[in-house]
Amino acid sequence: MPASPSRPPVCVHGLRKAYSDVVAVDGLDLDVRAGECFGLLGPNGAGKTTTIEICEGLTAQDAGTVELLGLRWETDASELRQRLGVQLQETQLSEKLTVDETLRLFRSFYRQGPSVSEVIAMVQLEEKRNSRVGGLSGGQKQRLAMACALVGDPDLLFLDEPTTGLDPQARRQVWDLIERFKGEGRNVILTTHYMDEAERLCDRVAVMDHGKIIALGTPRELIASIGAEHMVEFSVAEGSSLVDLAALERLDGVRVARCENGGYAMQVSELHRAVAALFDELAGRRIPLTELRTHSATLEDVFVSLTGRHLRDE
Amino acid sequence: MSEGTALVETREMRPAAESRPFIEHSLVQLTLVRFREFWREPEAVFWVFVFPILLTTGLGIAFRNRPADVVRVGAVGPQLAGALRGNKSLAVETLDRAAGEQALRAGRIVLLAVTGADGAVTYRYDDTNPEGRNAKLLVDRTVQHAAGAHDPVAASDDFVREPGSRYIDFLVPGLLGMNLMGSGIWGLGFAIVDARRKKLLKRLIASPMPRSQYLLSFLLARLVMLYIEVAALIGFGAWVFGVPVRGNLFELALLCLLSSLSFSALGLLIASRVQTIEGASGLMNFVMLPMWIFSGVFFSADRFPNALQPFVRALPLTAVIDALRAHILRGVSLSQLGPQLAIISGWLVVCFFTALKLFRWR
Ligand SMILES: Nc1ncnc2c1ncn2[C@@H]1O[C@H](COP(=O)(O)OP(=O)(O)OP(=O)(O)O)[C@@H](O)[C@H]1O
Ligand SMILES: [Mg+2]
Numbered sequence: 001m002p003a004s005p006s007r008p009p010v011c012v013h014g015l016r017k018a019y020s021d022v023v024a025v026d027g028l029d030l031d032v033r034a035g036e037c038f039g040l041l042g043p044n045g046a047g048k049t050t051t052i053e054i055c056e057g058l059t060a061q062d063a064g065t066v067e068l069l070g071l072r073w074e075t076d077a078s079e080l081r082q083r084l085g086v087q088l089q090e091t092q093l094s095e096k097l098t099v100d101e102t103l104r105l106f107r108s109f110y111r112q113g114p115s116v117s118e119v120i121a122m123v124q125l126e127e128k129r130n131s132r133v134g135g136l137s138g139g140q141k142q143r144l145a146m147a148c149a150l151v152g153d154p155d156l157l158f159l160d161e162p163t164t165g166l167d168p169q170a171r172r173q174v175w176d177l178i179e180r181f182k183g184e185g186r187n188v189i190l191t192t193h194y195m196d197e198a199e200r201l202c203d204r205v206a207v208m209d210h211g212k213i214i215a216l217g218t219p220r221e222l223i224a225s226i227g228a229e230h231m232v233e234f235s236v237a238e239g240s241s242l243v244d245l246a247a248l249e250r251l252d253g254v255r256v257a258r259c260e261n262g263g264y265a266m267q268v269s270e271l272h273r274a275v276a277a278l279f280d281e282l283a284g285r286r287i288p289l290t291e292l293r294t295h296s297a298t299l300e301d302v303f304v305s306l307t308g309r310h311l312r313d314e
Numbered sequence: 315m316s317e318g319t320a321l322v323e324t325r326e327m328r329p330a331a332e333s334r335p336f337i338e339h340s341l342v343q344l345t346l347v348r349f350r351e352f353w354r355e356p357e358a359v360f361w362v363f364v365f366p367i368l369l370t371t372g373l374g375i376a377f378r379n380r381p382a383d384v385v386r387v388g389a390v391g392p393q394l395a396g397a398l399r400g401n402k403s404l405a406v407e408t409l410d411r412a413a414g415e416q417a418l419r420a421g422r423i424v425l426l427a428v429t430g431a432d433g434a435v436t437y438r439y440d441d442t443n444p445e446g447r448n449a450k451l452l453v454d455r456t457v458q459h460a461a462g463a464h465d466p467v468a469a470s471d472d473f474v475r476e477p478g479s480r481y482i483d484f485l486v487p488g489l490l491g492m493n494l495m496g497s498g499i500w501g502l503g504f505a506i507v508d509a510r511r512k513k514l515l516k517r518l519i520a521s522p523m524p525r526s527q528y529l530l531s532f533l534l535a536r537l538v539m540l541y542i543e544v545a546a547l548i549g550f551g552a553w554v555f556g557v558p559v560r561g562n563l564f565e566l567a568l569l570c571l572l573s574s575l576s577f578s579a580l581g582l583l584i585a586s587r588v589q590t591i592e593g594a595s596g597l598m599n600f601v602m603l604p605m606w607i608f609s610g611v612f613f614s615a616d617r618f619p620n621a622l623q624p625f626v627r628a629l630p631l632t633a634v635i636d637a638l639r640a641h642i643l644r645g646v647s648l649s650q651l652g653p654q655l656a657i658i659s660g661w662l663v664v665c666f667f668t669a670l671k672l673f674r675w676r
Contacts, residue, residue: 056520057520058516058519058520058676078522081520081521081522082522084520086517086520086521088513088516088517088520090513091512091513091514091516091517092512092513092514093512093514093517094347094351094509094512094514096350096351096354096355097347097350097351101346101347101350104338104343105340105343105344105347106521107338108338108339108340108342108343108344109340109521109522109523110521110522111522148517148521152521152522
């Protein structure tokens with residue numbers, strides 16, 4: 001019954017799920033290696049939640065197989081539930097219970113795991129132990145949801161958008177928590193829209209779009225795959241003539257140029273040469289530059305280069 | 315060898331499910347959650363415990379037994395008025411004809427007695443109004459006796475104002491039935507639909523929680539709450555209004571349990587698929603409204619026309635209230651309440667199994 005050493009803790013093959021109006025997951029294959037934190041990154045509606053809920057045994061797939069920790073839902077459901085930690089995208093825990101009561105409830109479902117006090121300490125909610133859930137802040141609620149996922153001492157943790165809607169400080173606290181869990185060599189699968197989150201937490205990332213994985217690798221590999229380490233964004237004064245994209249792409253060190261939000265964005269391999277060339281080009285055409293920003297390429301840029309769209313439409 | 319595999323193996327060496335203290339069992343924890351959620355919801359406590367007692371008090375006072383009301387009548391002519399004043403049940407006004415007609419139309423008096431030129435008495439009253447007919451009998455009897463009539467058969471009054479036959483006695487079992495229905499249906503229905511709406515049900519079934527225990531926790535909590543409710547209402551009725559409990563208390567407990575389970579099953583059925591609180595409350599009102607109207611909470615269900623009786627009798631609340639009234643007020647034992655118990659159990663079984671078939675956790 002235990003996974004053989006060579007068997008990855010998560011093997012998903014040919015997964016498919018269609019709803020009446022949309023194919024949410026379309027032939028998805030995933031292997032998560034032991035001890036890995038694996039990220040599913042994708043825009044709204046990409047199929048992340050559907051994928052993860054099939055893995056959690058909450059949604060039945062139309063086709064494909066799921067094997068977790070060497071077990072299958074068809075035959076080992078109760079054993080799997082004991083060994084998975086789950087945090088759903090939109091659960092609201094009962095507001096009238098206290099933190100302590102909520103965790104006591106969840107703890108009572110598992111045959112073993114840390115004590116309620118230990119879990120509360122793990123997620124740093126000691127001060128809120130006897131407060132009602134309804135009175136917690138968003139970040140505290142999220143940490144409580146994590147605590148409910150950790151209370152059974154899981155071997156595999158599923159986190160669906162653990163930091164969506166949190167302020168930067170609360171996000172960092174959740175990240176610390178995930179990193180600590182990861183540090184113990186356990187497996188985590190998380191979904192996110194935030195590229196910085198995926199870059200920071202995940203050993204490997206699958207970029208999803210329209211129910212398919214369109215890129216898979218470590219964050220570094222993915223960023224390297226677009227062949228440009230830097231991004232340059234600039235705007236020109238209103239009313240000045242349009243900048244020719246083809247001309248931009250001919251500039252030294254520039255790989256791809258696009259129009260974006262009324263400005264321009266370029267993927268660039270050598271930042272110093274490309275910026276110098278851009279200044280020359282604009283000066284030559286007497287186009288005044290109003291704004292210039294550069295940053296290192298991120299997973300967001302990977303997504304944009306793969307799909308032409310942004311992860312989040314803001 | 316990866317770390318993850320090692321973890322899988324260390325797990326096998328950990329002790330299996332240790333024997334845990336009673337309080338840490340999942341069923342106990344789930345049931346405690348039910349109580350906590352109930353007691354921390356002031357509205358629920360009000361509707362279940364305070365409201366029925368307020369209603370009993372209000373209706374008990376409004377319909378308390380008073381000595382029979384005096385009947386207000388008018389008389390034209392002092393001689394007639396004098397004769398009528400001899401009867402203590404009549405409040406007599408001496409009026410002229412026009413003022414008398416006026417008072418009659420305004421409803422200040424229910425009957426106007428007029429002596430004609432030939433000495434014959436005419437009674438003017440509305441014969442479709444029971445009070446009018448009652449006044450006519452009283453006035454006529456008084457007039458005839460004053461003129462020297464005698465009853466051929468000697469008769470005397472023996473008033474019955476026993477506890478057990480007053481309106482308040484009729485009312486308390488009705489309110490008890492209504493309360494069992496409300497707390498069973500609302501108690502289960504709202505809690506489940508709310509948990510479904512918040513995706514809490516989904517979260518729970520992602521954990522190893524035994525699913526049947528979730529349901530069982532509602533029934534266990536209901537079991538405890540039920541007896542508090544019943545004791546509060548019956549105790550209040552007995553203490554303040556002297557409502558008798560003539561049936562055996564153990565049988566009463568069984569009857570209340572069966573009724574409450576039946577309504578809980580109905581609540582479960584209502585909640586089996588609904589996704590929103592609005593949907594749930596609409597559906598619950600739709601189910602409960604006919605019972606509030608037809609099941610005889612405030613007046614006897616026998617008053618509905620015969621054509622409606624099969625429907626009225628089939629409603630679970632009608633059966634519950636019938637059985638409660640017979641048991642509490644007349645001390646009829648459960649063994650003689652077979653038809654009612656059969657209806658209540660029928661609803662229980664049908665609702666429960668249909669609900670299990672239809673139920674969705676998400
Ligand atoms: N129960 C359902 N019924 C019908 N369609 C559904 C259902 N659940 C998901 N979908 C559809 O499946 C697609 C994938 O949804 P899913 O929730 O998996 O996306 P996601 O990647 O998690 O998105 P988000 O980032 O917004 O959470 C969407 O188009 C969605 O509308
Ligand atoms: Mg999602």
